Amino acid sequence: MSIFEYNGSALVAMVGKNCFAIASDRRLGVQLQTIATDFQRISKIHDRLFLGLSGLATDAQTLYQKLVFRHKLYQLREERDMKPETFASLVSALLYEKRFGPFFCQPVIAGLGDDDKPFICTMDSIGAKELAKDFVVAGTASESLYGACESMFKENMEPEELFETVSQALLSSVDRDCLSGWGGHVYVVTPTEVKERILKGRMD
Amino acid sequence: MAKQHANWSPYDNNGGSCVAIAGADYCVIAADTRLSTGYNILTRDYSKICKLADKCVMASSGFQADVKALQKHLGARHLIYQHQHNKQMSCPAMAQLLSNTLYYKRFFPYYSFNVLGGLDNEGKGCVFTYDAVGSYEKVGYSSQGSGSTLIMPFLDNQLKSPSPLLLPAQDAVTPLAEDEAVDLVKTVFASASERDIYTGDKLEIVVINAAGLRREYIDLRKD
Numbered sequence: 408m409s410i411f412e413y414n415g416s417a418l419v420a421m422v423g424k425n426c427f428a429i430a431s432d433r434r435l436g437v438q439l440q441t442i443a444t445d446f447q448r449i450s451k452i453h454d455r456l457f458l459g460l461s462g463l464a465t466d467a468q469t470l471y472q473k474l475v476f477r478h479k480l481y482q483l484r485e486e487r488d489m490k491p492e493t494f495a496s497l498v499s500a501l502l503y504e505k506r507f508g509p510f511f512c513q514p515v516i517a518g519l520g521d522d523d524k525p526f527i528c529t530m531d532s533i534g535a536k537e538l539a540k541d542f543v544v545a546g547t548a549s550e551s552l553y554g555a556c557e558s559m560f561k562e563n564m565e566p567e568e569l570f571e572t573v574s575q576a577l578l579s580s581v582d583r584d585c586l587s588g589w590g591g592h593v594y595v596v597t598p599t600e601v602k603e604r605i606l607k608g609r610m611d
Numbered sequence: 612m613a614k615q616h617a618n619w620s621p622y623d624n625n626g627g628s629c630v631a632i633a634g635a636d637y638c639v640i641a642a643d644t645r646l647s648t649g650y651n652i653l654t655r656d657y658s659k660i661c662k663l664a665d666k667c668v669m670a671s672s673g674f675q676a677d678v679k680a681l682q683k684h685l686g687a688r689h690l691i692y693q694h695q696h697n698k699q700m701s702c703p704a705m706a707q708l709l710s711n712t713l714y715y716k717r718f719f720p721y722y723s724f725n726v727l728g729g730l731d732n733e734g735k736g737c738v739f740t741y742d743a744v745g746s747y748e749k750v751g752y753s754s755q756g757s758g759s760t761l762i763m764p765f766l767d768n769q770l771k772s773p774s775p776l777l778l779p780a781q782d783a784v785t786p787l788a789e790d791e792a793v794d795l796v797k798t799v800f801a802s803a804s805e806r807d808i809y810t811g812d813k814l815e816i817v818v819i820n821a822a823g824l825r826r827e828y829i830d831l832r833k834d
Contacts, residue, residue, distance in 0.1 A: 554761025555768065557802035579768040583760070 408438060410511045411532075415586025416448060416461035416546035419556060419577055420517040420527040422539075423569035427525040429457050429517040430577045430593040432548070433605075435464060436586060444589040444610070452478055453488040454601065456518035457594055458498075461546035462532065463511035470510050473501060491518030491526040495536060502534035509533050513545040523598040548587045551580035570595045570604065578608045622674050622722045623648055626809030627659055628758030629670035630796055631728035632770065633736035633751050637789045637820040640728040641796045642670040642756075643804070643831060644813040655812035655833065662824065664689055667702040667729035668817050669709070672756030673743070674722035681721050684712060702729035706739040706747060713745030720744050724755040729819055736784050736819075751785055758803035758810040765799055789818065797829055804832040 417432040435446035449459040450471055458474065460467035477497060481489050489497070495516050502510060509532045517527045529543040530536045537543065541560050544552035555576040564572060574593055581588040591606035629642040646657035660670045661682045669685070671678040688708060692700050700708070706727050713721055720743045727739040727747075740753035752770050754762040770785045785792065796816060804811040811834065816827040 550760040551764040553806040554758070554802060555764045557761070557805050558765045558798060559768075575768055576764075579764040582767060583764045 411462050411513070412547050412586060413438060414462070414464040415584075417548035417552060417577065417581045417584065417587035418448060418459040418461045418513075418515045418545040419542060419552050419573060419580075420459065420515050420529075421542040421556065421560065421569060421573050421576075422525045422527055424563040424565055425523050425525065426566045426569060426595060426597040427517045427519070427527060428566075428569045428573040428593060428595045429459055429515065429527075430573045430591055431459050431461075432546075432577070432581045432587040432589065432591055434587055434589040439585075441589065447592065449592055449594060450475075451601075452494060452518075455596065455598075456489065456491050456494055456516075457596065458494075459515040459517075459545070461513045461515070466510040466512045470501070470512055470514070474498060477501075491516060491520050491528075494518065495526075495528050495530075499530055499534035499536050502530065502532065506533055515543055515545050517596070519596060519598060546587060548580045548584035551583045552576065555580045566595050566597050566602070570602075574606050578606060582609050622677075624673060624722070624757075625653070625675045626757045627672040628754060628756035628762060628800070628803055628807065628810045629659060629672050629724075629726050630754040630762060630766070630799060631670060631726040631738040631740075631752065632766075632787075632792045632796065633728065633738040633784045634787060634789060634792055635736065635784050636730075636734055637792070637818060638668075638728040638730060638736035638738065639789070639792045639796055639816065639818050640668045640670050640726065641800065641814060641816040642672065643758075643800060643810045644815055645809065645811050646675060647809050650808075652812075658815055660815055660817055662817075663700075663705055663727075664702070664729070665699045666819055667700065667705045667727065668819060668824070669725055669727050670755075671723045671725045673724045677721040678723045681712065681723050681725075685709060688712070701732050702727065702737050702739075703731055703749075705729075706737075706749070709739075709741065710745040710747045713741065713743065717744050724759075726753050726755050728817075730821075734821055754799075756810075758800075758807040761803050761806055762799050765802065766795075769795060789820065793818065793827070800829075800831060
């Protein structure tokens with residue numbers, strides 16, 4: 408079994424009209440055994456920037472701690488929050504530093520940039536950025552997520568419709584993946600508010 | 612010293628995706644027409660769909676040489692059946708035959724991932740899905756091939772089949788109308804062609820209903 412499939416994960420981020428959604432599953436497993444059904448894979452960096460980390464959970468936690476540390480330093484020095492594009496470059500650089508002994512994570516970054524323009528990106532475990540205009544996926548359920556998102560995505564969705572679309576795509580995709588599931592966490596972020604919702608899906 | 616292994620494989624994967632959806636009085640079977648090997652395209656115009664009997668059609672992805680051999684074998688067995696019983700094989704009968712044929716080669720399998728679609732003796736749509744060694748199940752819809760991981764979750768979302776464990780037994784066929792099912796198939800292949808490099812070029816759709824068999828071709832992305 409690949410090291411990326413040790414814990415199991417599903418992550419998706421989607422762009423809407425002046426908003427974005429980022430969603431993950433809730434399962435934490437050790438190969439075939441489930442050990443937690445409320446695992447948080449998505450973390451807030453600041454009010455307009457969210458980071459999801461799929462892959463090996465221990466590396467995801469360490470990487471998250473390093474990134475929070477770097478962002479706090481940035482805030483102290485620059486007296487402002489990091490822009491999503493800048494944060495993405497930071498994550499990419501941190502990952503490439505470990506080029507020959509990498510973190511076994513695939514991050515998904517979603518944020519609102521200047522003029523409230525939504526920004527999403529993903530990268531591989533050594534920091535190769537993939538900027539997308541529509542959606543990005545990561546985790547053991549990534550192939551299923553590609554199929555579901557590609558079929559369900561529409562441009563310029565309002566926050567409520569975006570939430571429905573992301574939720575349906577996430578739940579259908581994790582239902583076809585043994586290593587991810589046990590519900591979902593969905594964050595829908597607009598310039599004025601952040602709505603966190605928990606989905607109930609198949610509990611298996 | 613460790614056992615030496617062959618660096619030649621009798622198998623190859625020619626890629627592609629297949630889908631079948633069963634309706635109340637119709638069945639839709641579809642597959643793309645791209646034949647590839649590795650990162651090369653051999654042809655953009657290869658049919659993965661084979662008519663086995665009047666109301667029974669098989670779509671197969673995987674190693675097309677094995678698929679061709681399998682189609683030939685099933686065709687021969689069907690001819691013998693017709694001689695002996697003076698009638699065409701029904702779809703459920705062909706389904707069992709396909710399963711037995713695949714398991715016969717359990718220890719040197721046909722590298723063929725099949726979906727069988729057609730009408731049963733009452734005229735209701737039926738779809739059977741297989742693995743390479745003949746394990747099969749009657750379902751309301753299925754997909755196989757390189758794009759199946761992309762296609763299946765979306766079909767689940769749109770068609771959600773009732774569990775076979777439910778009592779009383781619920782119908783596996785979808786409540787969709789025939790044209791809605793064909794549109795769904797076109798949508799699903801358009802999405803699969805975007806993200807799966809082995810799926811594309813053209814889509815071949817076969818619809819079986821009481822009136823007979825109808826074939827349709829739709830263009831897909833050629834990249």
